[in-house]
Amino acid sequence: MKSKILTVDDSRTVHILVKKAFKDCDVQILQANNGVEGLSVAAKESPNVILLDITMPVMDGVEMLTRLKGDPALKQIPVIMLTAEGGREAVMKIAKIGIRDYMVKPFKDDVLLEKVGRVVDLNKKIEDKTILDKVNLLLVEDKPAIIDSIKTGLSHLPWDFVTAGSAVEALNSYNDNKFDLVLMSLSLPQDSAFELIKQMQSVRKKTPIVGMVVKSDADRQHRAVQAGFDATITKPLDLSELEMRVCRAIGIDTSPRYFTFEKTHMLIKLPKEESMARIGELRSALNAKITESVDAGYSRIIIDGSGIEELDVNLIKLIIDITHAAHDMSLSCAILGNDVMKNERGSFEETQNWKIFDSVEEAVAS
Amino acid sequence: MTNESMVFNEEEVKCMVERALKDVFSTMLSMEISLKECITIVGGESARSPLSQCDGPLVIGNVGFVGAVSGMVYTAMTEPLARRIAMTMLGMSEEELVEEYDLVNDVIGELTNMSSGAFKNQLCDRGFQCRLSIPSIIRGKYLVVEASAAEFRQIYVFANGDDLLTFELLMKNDDTDDGHL
Numbered sequence: 001m002k003s004k005i006l007t008v009d010d011s012r013t014v015h016i017l018v019k020k021a022f023k024d025c026d027v028q029i030l031q032a033n034n035g036v037e038g039l040s041v042a043a044k045e046s047p048n049v050i051l052l053d054i055t056m057p058v059m060d061g062v063e064m065l066t067r068l069k070g071d072p073a074l075k076q077i078p079v080i081m082l083t084a085e086g087g088r089e090a091v092m093k094i095a096k097i098g099i100r101d102y103m104v105k106p107f108k109d110d111v112l113l114e115k116v117g118r119v120v121d122l123n124k125k126i127e128d129k130t131i132l133d134k135v136n137l138l139l140v141e142d143k144p145a146i147i148d149s150i151k152t153g154l155s156h157l158p159w160d161f162v163t164a165g166s167a168v169e170a171l172n173s174y175n176d177n178k179f180d181l182v183l184m185s186l187s188l189p190q191d192s193a194f195e196l197i198k199q200m201q202s203v204r205k206k207t208p209i210v211g212m213v214v215k216s217d218a219d220r221q222h223r224a225v226q227a228g229f230d231a232t233i234t235k236p237l238d239l240s241e242l243e244m245r246v247c248r249a250i251g252i253d254t255s256p257r258y259f260t261f262e263k264t265h266m267l268i269k270l271p272k273e274e275s276m277a278r279i280g281e282l283r284s285a286l287n288a289k290i291t292e293s294v295d296a297g298y299s300r301i302i303i304d305g306s307g308i309e310e311l312d313v314n315l316i317k318l319i320i321d322i323t324h325a326a327h328d329m330s331l332s333c334a335i336l337g338n339d340v341m342k343n344e345r346g347s348f349e350e351t352q353n354w355k356i357f358d359s360v361e362e363a364v365a366s
Numbered sequence: 367m368t369n370e371s372m373v374f375n376e377e378e379v380k381c382m383v384e385r386a387l388k389d390v391f392s393t394m395l396s397m398e399i400s401l402k403e404c405i406t407i408v409g410g411e412s413a414r415s416p417l418s419q420c421d422g423p424l425v426i427g428n429v430g431f432v433g434a435v436s437g438m439v440y441t442a443m444t445e446p447l448a449r450r451i452a453m454t455m456l457g458m459s460e461e462e463l464v465e466e467y468d469l470v471n472d473v474i475g476e477l478t479n480m481s482s483g484a485f486k487n488q489l490c491d492r493g494f495q496c497r498l499s500i501p502s503i504i505r506g507k508y509l510v511v512e513a514s515a516a517e518f519r520q521i522y523v524f525a526n527g528d529d530l531l532t533f534e535l536l537m538k539n540d541d542t543d544d545g546h547l
Contacts, residue, residue, distance in 0.1 A: 010500065012469060013476040016456050055479070055498050084483025084498060087490025104487065105480045106393035 003120040006030040006047035008038035008064065009082070010056040014105075018051060018082075021109040022116075026123040035059025039067060042074050048120040049100070054083040054090075062094065069098045078119045082107065123206070129180070130253040135159045136177070137246070140170040140184040140196070141212070146237070150183075153239035167192035174200050179207055180250050183242075186213040186220045186232075194227050201228065208249040212237065240277040247281075255285035264364055265300040266293040268322060270315060272307045279318055286325055294329050301326045302363045305337045305356075311344040316351055334363035376520065380404055383522050383533055386484035390477065391526075395454045399524040399531070407519040416523055416532055418508050420444050425471070426504040427478025431486045433496025437518075437537035439482040440511065441474070447529045448474050475501040481533065511536070 005027055007018045015031045022029060030045055032038040034056045042050060050068075054061035061083065069075045078100040086104035095102065101115050113122065129135060135158070141147050142165045151161055162177065164170035167188055174182070182200065186193045197209055208230040213220045215234035224232045230249045233242055247254050258281070260267045266289065271278035293301065303322055308315060319335065326333040335341075337356035345351040357363040374382075384401050391397045405416065417424055425448040427441045443451070452463055452473040463470060479501045486496050516536040524531050 011476045011479070012472045013455065020457060055500055057500055084479050084487075086483060086487040087495060089490065089495055090497070105483060106390045108393055 003027045003049070003122065004030055004045055004047040005049055005051065005116065005120070006032065006038065006041055006045065007051040007082070008032045008035065008056070008061065009051075009053040010034055011053070014053065014082070017109075018112070021112050022122070025113075027120075035061060035064030035067075038064050039071075039074070042068065042077060043071075047077060049116055050077055050079045051082045051116070052079050054081065054085045054094075062097070065094065065097050065099070080115055080119065082112075128253060129250060130255075131157070131247065131257050133158065133252075135180045135246075135250065135252070137161050138170065138173055138177075138179045138182045139163045140167070140182065140188065140193070142166065142185065142188060146185070146212075146235070149237065150239070150242070153237075154243060157243070167196040170196060171199055175203060178204075181246055182207060182209040183246070184209060184211055184229075186211045186217075186224060194223060197227050197229065210245055210249055238277075240273075240275045244277045244281060253285075254281050255289060258282045259285065259289045261293065261296065261298070262360075264298075265302050266290075266298050267302050267304055267360075269304045270308055270318070272309060276314065279314055283318065283321065286322065290325050290329055290331065293331065298331070300332045300334070300364065302360060303333065303335045304360075305335060305341050308338070308340060311341050311347075311351070313348075316348055320350060334366050336360060336363050374518075376404070376406070379518065379520065379535070379537075380522070382485055382488045383520075383535060386488070387481055387522075387524060387533060389484055390480045394477070394480065395451060397451075397454065397526055399526045401522060402525045402530070403523040405521040405523070407521065416521060417442050417444065417530060420530075422446070423505050423507050425474050426506070427474045427501055428504060429478050429482040429501045430499035431482060431496045432499065432540070434494040434540060435486075435489050435496050435537055436540045437486075437496075437516075437535060439478060439485070439536075440534040441478045441481060441531060442534070443474070443531035444529065445505075447526075447531060450529075451477065471503040471505075475503050485535075 005018070005022065007015055007029065009015060010033050019029050030041055030047055032041045036059045038050070038052070052061045052065060061081065065079060068077065068079065079098070080101040080103060081094060081099055082103045082105065084105045091102050100119055103112065103115060116122065137159055139147060139150060139161050141163065147163055162173055162179070164173050170184070184193055184196065188196070193211065200207070200209060211224045211229040211232040212235055213224060213232050221232055231245050233245050258269050260269070268282070271282065290301070301322070303319055305319070323333045335354055335356050336359070342356050345354050345356065355366070357366065387399060391399045422445050424442050425445055428438065430436070430438050448470050449460070449463060452458070452470045453460060455473055479498065483498055486498065489496060511534065516538055518535070518537040520535055522533045522535070524533065
């Protein structure tokens with residue numbers, strides 16, 4: 001749950017500065033302009049910490065602090081003074097009422113973060129990654145063949161693997177490095193995977209952990225859910241499925257694999273291989289990307305099937321869905337294809353009338 | 367009444383003001399400013415701002431402090447400098463600040479608050495307790511301050527490159543207020 005930080009100051013500037021200081025933290029910033037508003041917001045929102053100015057209209061900070069400490073429901077909320085009033089006697093007098101810390105303006109962001117960080121958990125925001133960004137993965141597997149298969153199968157991605165053949169090795173790596181995800185075999189000797197996940201979660205709770213388990217082992221699959229694995233994937237591994245599960249667990253945006261915004265049009269690149277995982281990925285981002293293209297002022301979409309190896313019913317459905325979605329938003333649509341598409345379109349009623357272009361230039365000019 | 371009747375001499379006050387302004391500008395804006403001139407205003411004479419020869423209106427922040435030593439501070443700068451300060455402090459672009467006069471005023475008010483606080487906290491640490499008032503902002507072309515009761519009055523002219531800003535300080539002793547919060 002996000003920490004709540006209440007800043008009580010009559011200056012809009014200070015509110016903006018505080019918000020800016022915490023922009024990389026997963027916190028909620030609440031604001032009040034004087035002591036009366038501050039007490040009201042504190043009672044309603046139960047903030048985890050209050051940053052309190054002194055000189056304010058309506059009710060000053062000293063009075064607000066006194067009333068806060070006199071209210072059984074609010075007195076436990078830690079208060080850090082953030083004020084231009086900094087004389088030693090003033091500080092000592094206010095400290096006696098009960099504060100956690102005292103900051104005199106002017107202030108630096110890092111000092112503010114450090115002082116507030118001593119009082120509340122300031123979780124750093126998880127940066128949005130795309131399929132084009134580097135990802136650091138810890139692969140915990142004692143079977144070299146599986147390690148090789150995963151590393152080779154995912155070598156087309158900018159993902160770095162650190163491997164560990166045992167629970168001890170894995171925990172040491174985990175303690176020394178920061179990973180975006182842990183991929184862990186549930187078949188480690190002595191069932192050590194289930195103890196390992198507990199230890200990892202006590203170090204760092206937010207790193208997703210995906211378990212790999214034999215398809216027929218329903219018991220371990222069930223135990224994985226109980227133990228708090230973010231997802232499981234069954235062996236033997238479908239590498240496209242593995243890729244998708246990892247992306248989903250980390251929250252990787254895979255749309256750049258399929259959608260690019262060119263000068264005159266949005267290009268949608270169809271997956272080369274027939275894979276329901278890939279088709280599902282494209283489909284899940286379709287509506288948002290079409291909306292984005294309309295917002296950006298595009299009027300044309302080009303569906304790029306020039307790389308496909310077989311025109312099957314799933315791809316046909318996908319192309320039809322793309323054209324319908326484009327039509328709904330008044331976008332024109334053209335299909336860029338290859339000989340496979342041209343030869344096979346006659347086999348299906350829905351595709352017989354498709355006009356397929358050989359080049360982007362022809363498709364744009366149509 | 368002259369500046370010599372104050373508990374501090376001019377040189378001490380000048381050092382405190384310089385320390386305060388440089389600290390605020392470097393911490394909040396990563397800006398270097400340098401003290402160019404100190405103008406002493408004697409007695410109750412009125413003094414036009416040294417910036418009044420600049421084109422365009424001035425943006426002036428005003429904060430008071432009251433206690434064992436009481437006083438007023440006026441920070442004055444040109445409108446373009448005020449906008450530049452606001453852009454830098456808030457990390458906003460010129461376009462974002464186009465219609466935001468109130469926000470620019472608020473920034474200068476807060477800058478004045480911090481500068482005055484940084485100055486008067488040094489007075490407190492020397493045993494002269496005083497507390498700040500709420501800042502206010504004035505915009506105008508000609509600033510003339512008449513203050514017959516001030517025992518100390520100086521205008522400090524700072525520069526950041528070609529831009530000037532002034533910190534006008536008026537003070538008097540006041541034994542009737544202990545200055546505590």
